[in-house]
Amino acid sequence: MAFSSSIPFGNGGGIPRAAVPVLAWSGFRDTLLGAAVAGWRLLAYFAAPETNDRPRLWAILGRDATGELTAVATDPAGDHFPSLAPEWPQAAGFEREIAEQWGLCPEGHPWFKPLRFQGSWRHGHDAWGRNPELPILPGVTDFYQVRGDGVHEVAVGPVHAGIIEPGHFRFQCHGEEILHLEIALGYQHRGVERALLGGPTLRTPHLLETVAGDTTIGHLTAYGLAMAGLTGVAAPPRAQVLAAIALELERLANHVGDLGMLGNDIGFLPTASYCGRLRGDFLNLTAVLCGNRFGRNLLRPAGVLFDLDDGHLAEVRDRLDAAFADVTTAVGLLWETPTVAARFENTGTLDPAVCRDLGMVGVAARASGIVRDVRHDFPAGAWTGCERITPATATTGDVQARAWVRWLEVQESVRLIRAWLDRLPEGPVLAAPGTPAPDHLAVGLAEGWRGEVVHVALTGADGRFSRYKVVDPSFRNWHGLAVAMRGQAISDFPLCNKSFNLSYCGHDL
Amino acid sequence: MINVIATRWRQGHRTAAYPKTPPTLPERFLGRPELTAGLQAGACRAALAACPVGALQAEAGIGAAAPVTLDLGRCLFCGACAQASPKAVRFTRDHRLAARRREDLVVRPGAAAGPAAAALDAAARRLFGHSLKLRQVCAGGCGACEADTNVLGTLVFDLGRFGIQFVASPRHADGLLVTGPVTENMRAALLDTYEAVPDPKLVIAVGACAIAGGPFRDHPETHHGIGNLLPVDLFVPGCPPHPYTILDGLLRLLGRIK
Incomplete structure (x- = not known):
C-alpha cells in the first residue's frame, strides 16, 4: 500500500488500537484520498474519545476487490477539522454526524446542517454554537429553497399517511416536476x-x-x-x-x-x-x-x-x-x-x-x-x-x-x-x-x-x-x-421511495 | 390478463378463520409467561440477573424472601429468565396478552392468566364497535411493531372484516395506535396528532417500547413510552407483539371476543 494506514485485516477481524497509525491531518487526508484512488471505500468515519477526553477521528476503509479492511486515525486540532466532503462526497454524512455528536466543526463542508437534531455528547461543545439552554427542534433548519414563477414548496411529514416511520420531506417543485428534495431525519433518534x-x-x-x-x-x-x-x-x-x-x-x-x-x-x-x-x-x-x-x-x-x-x-x-x-x-x-x-x-x-x-x-x-x-x-x-x-x-x-x-x-x-x-x-x-x-x-x-x-x-x-x-x-x-x-413527477415519489425502502430508525439510531 | 386470473386461482383463499378457530403459532413462540407459585427472589437469582430490562423484579428490601413479579409491559419476551431459572419462569404459547389497565400487565407467582382486556363500555361500543378508524403513529419504533400492525391489513388477517381500518388523517380517526418509546424528537408530533383526533378518542399502545420504553428505557432521548403523555385505553405487550396478539386486543376492546 502506498499510503500509511494499518496493516489490512478481514471481516470479523481486529487489530490492537496501537497498530492504527495516528497521523497529522495532512497525512490522514492524503491517506484517505490516496486510498480512494486505489479502490478503497469509506466504510465508517467517526470520532471516539481518547483517554484525555479529546475526540480522535477514526476512518475504516474497505477494498471490495480484495476483501481487505484497514484503519487510520488523526487527532483534530481544537474543535475544527477540514471537511473532505468537497473532494470525497461519501464523507459528507459521516462528517455531519461527527459534528453533531462531538461538537467538531468540519470546515468547508458543503451541506453543514444537523443530521439527527440531537445535542452534542460533549457538554459545552456545539458545532453550530447553539445556546445549550434552548431545545433542539427536529426539522427546524435552513432548508434549501428554489424561487421563481410557478415554483412551490411541498412539505410532508414527520407523520405520514400509512403505517410508516417518521421523517420530513421538503420538495421544491415547478408544477409536478421536483427540482429538489431535501430529507430531514432524526425523529427516530433513540440514543x-x-x-x-x-x-x-x-x-x-x-x-x-x-x-x-x-x-x-x-x-x-x-x-x-x-x-x-x-x-x-x-x-x-x-x-x-x-x-x-x-x-x-x-x-x-x-x-x-x-x-x-x-x-x-x-x-x-x-x-x-x-x-x-x-x-x-x-x-x-x-x-x-x-x-x-x-x-x-x-x-x-x-x-x-x-x-x-x-x-x-x-x-x-x-x-x-x-x-x-x-x-x-x-x-x-x-x-x-x-x-x-x-x-x-x-x-x-x-x-x-x-x-x-x-x-x-x-x-x-x-x-x-x-x-x-x-x-x-x-x-x-x-x-x-x-x-x-x-x-x-x-x-x-x-x-x-x-x-x-x-x-x-x-x-x-x-x-x-x-x-x-x-x-x-x-x-x-x-x-x-x-x-x-x-x-x-x-x-x-x-x-x-x-x-x-x-x-x-x-x-x-x-x-x-x-x-x-x-x-x-x-x-x-x-x-x-x-x-x-x-426531475421526477412528485406523484412518483411514493413509488421511488418504496423502491429504495430505507430505514428511518437505522439512520437515526 | 389470463395469467392474472390463473394466478388468482392458484393463490386460493388465504384468510384465516380467526377468531372462530385459534391461530397457528410457531412451536417456539413465547407467549404469556407464568411464575411458579410462591416464587421468591432467592429461588430465581439467575433469572433476575438475566433480565435485560428489569421486567422481572423482586420487591426491594426484603431479600431472598421477596416476592417476584414479571411486568409484561417491559418484557421483551427474550426468554432469558426462563433459560436461567426454568423452575421459576415458564413461557406458555398463549398469545392473548392485551390489557386495559397498566397494572393488569404485572404477572404474579402462581396467578392464572391475568384479567383479559375488558371491552369498552356500552356507549363507547355503540360509537366504535362497528367502525373503528385508527391513525397509526410511530414514535421511535424500530419497524417491527409497525410491520406486525400493517400485516393485519393483508388478506391473511383481513382487518376490514371487523370494521377496523387505518386511515391517513387523524381528522378521520377515532383514535391513535402508537408504537415506539416516544423519542424526544417525536413527542410534539405525537401530541399534535392526538390533538387533531376528534373526541371521543381511543389510544392504543402496541409493543414494549410504547408501553414502557422497551430496550430504550431510561435513555434521555426517549420517554418510557406513552403512559406519561397520553391516556391509554389498551396495552398490547410484546417485542414485537405477534399480529394475533394485536388483533386479539383490538377485538376484545370492541367486545368482539369475550
Whole structure:
C-alpha cells in the first residue's frame, strides 16, 4: 500500500488500537484520498474519545476487490477539522454526524446542517454554537429553497399517511416536476450509540436487534463478527450456516414484501395482495427457527441460541418450496404486465457515478450496476464455504432495476437456503463467548437485505466499548433517493421511495 | 390478463378463520409467561440477573424472601429468565396478552392468566364497535411493531372484516395506535396528532417500547413510552407483539371476543 494506514485485516477481524497509525491531518487526508484512488471505500468515519477526553477521528476503509479492511486515525486540532466532503462526497454524512455528536466543526463542508437534531455528547461543545439552554427542534433548519414563477414548496411529514416511520420531506417543485428534495431525519433518534458505550451489557444485543427492526439478523450478524474480532472466538460452523439461513430468510421476507408494495404504489393489486401474505410466510419461517418472526434472540456472539432438528429442517424446506412457488407466479405478473413496465421503467433513475460518489450500497447501488455485496466481497462465516454468490445487478438504475435486482436476489436466497439445508454441518451451535481484548479495534460487516451493515467496536483498557459505531445501509442511501427524485413527477415519489425502502430508525439510531 | 386470473386461482383463499378457530403459532413462540407459585427472589437469582430490562423484579428490601413479579409491559419476551431459572419462569404459547389497565400487565407467582382486556363500555361500543378508524403513529419504533400492525391489513388477517381500518388523517380517526418509546424528537408530533383526533378518542399502545420504553428505557432521548403523555385505553405487550396478539386486543376492546 502506498499510503500509511494499518496493516489490512478481514471481516470479523481486529487489530490492537496501537497498530492504527495516528497521523497529522495532512497525512490522514492524503491517506484517505490516496486510498480512494486505489479502490478503497469509506466504510465508517467517526470520532471516539481518547483517554484525555479529546475526540480522535477514526476512518475504516474497505477494498471490495480484495476483501481487505484497514484503519487510520488523526487527532483534530481544537474543535475544527477540514471537511473532505468537497473532494470525497461519501464523507459528507459521516462528517455531519461527527459534528453533531462531538461538537467538531468540519470546515468547508458543503451541506453543514444537523443530521439527527440531537445535542452534542460533549457538554459545552456545539458545532453550530447553539445556546445549550434552548431545545433542539427536529426539522427546524435552513432548508434549501428554489424561487421563481410557478415554483412551490411541498412539505410532508414527520407523520405520514400509512403505517410508516417518521421523517420530513421538503420538495421544491415547478408544477409536478421536483427540482429538489431535501430529507430531514432524526425523529427516530433513540440514543442507541450513546447507550452502547461501556458495553457489552445484557441490553447490547437487544439494542442492536432494534437498530432497524426489519434488519435484526443483519445487525446481529455484524455484531457477532465484531465481537469475534475482539474475542478471537468465532461461531461454530453449524451456527454460521443457521445464521446465514436466517439472514437469507430476512432478505426474502423484505424483498417479497417490497415487490408487493411496489405493485401497491402503482395500483397493481394482484401482486400487492399476494406478496403481502407471502412476506408473512417468510417471517413465519424465521419463527420456526426461534419463535420470533423477526429473528429476535436467535443470534448472539459466538453462535445461535436455537438448533434445528431433522423435523424442523424438513418443515423449513417444504414451506420454503411452497412459498417460493407462490412468489414466482405472484411476482411474475410484474414482468409481463405492460402497465407495470410503463410505471417502473425510467422512473427515479440513479446514475452509477452518483452511487459511487455517495458511497451507496446494497440493492440501490447494484440496480445502477455497482457490483458491491458483502457476501461476495468480504465473505465471513458461511459465506467463505462452498456456497459463493454472484452479486445481482442491473444497469438502468430505475425503479424497474431496483425491483428486478430484488427478484434476482430472492431466487439466489432460495437456492442458498436449499443448499445449506441439504448440507448443514454437524456440531454445537454456541461456543463459550470469550472476553473482549482491551485496547482493540474490530470490524463486522454483513450484507443486510438493504445493503452493507457496518459495525466497528473500539475497546478501552478495561475491555469495554469506548465506542461502538453502527452504520446502517440507509445512512449511505438516503441522499441517493433525494438525488434520484430530481426531475421526477412528485406523484412518483411514493413509488421511488418504496423502491429504495430505507430505514428511518437505522439512520437515526 | 389470463395469467392474472390463473394466478388468482392458484393463490386460493388465504384468510384465516380467526377468531372462530385459534391461530397457528410457531412451536417456539413465547407467549404469556407464568411464575411458579410462591416464587421468591432467592429461588430465581439467575433469572433476575438475566433480565435485560428489569421486567422481572423482586420487591426491594426484603431479600431472598421477596416476592417476584414479571411486568409484561417491559418484557421483551427474550426468554432469558426462563433459560436461567426454568423452575421459576415458564413461557406458555398463549398469545392473548392485551390489557386495559397498566397494572393488569404485572404477572404474579402462581396467578392464572391475568384479567383479559375488558371491552369498552356500552356507549363507547355503540360509537366504535362497528367502525373503528385508527391513525397509526410511530414514535421511535424500530419497524417491527409497525410491520406486525400493517400485516393485519393483508388478506391473511383481513382487518376490514371487523370494521377496523387505518386511515391517513387523524381528522378521520377515532383514535391513535402508537408504537415506539416516544423519542424526544417525536413527542410534539405525537401530541399534535392526538390533538387533531376528534373526541371521543381511543389510544392504543402496541409493543414494549410504547408501553414502557422497551430496550430504550431510561435513555434521555426517549420517554418510557406513552403512559406519561397520553391516556391509554389498551396495552398490547410484546417485542414485537405477534399480529394475533394485536388483533386479539383490538377485538376484545370492541367486545368482539369475550
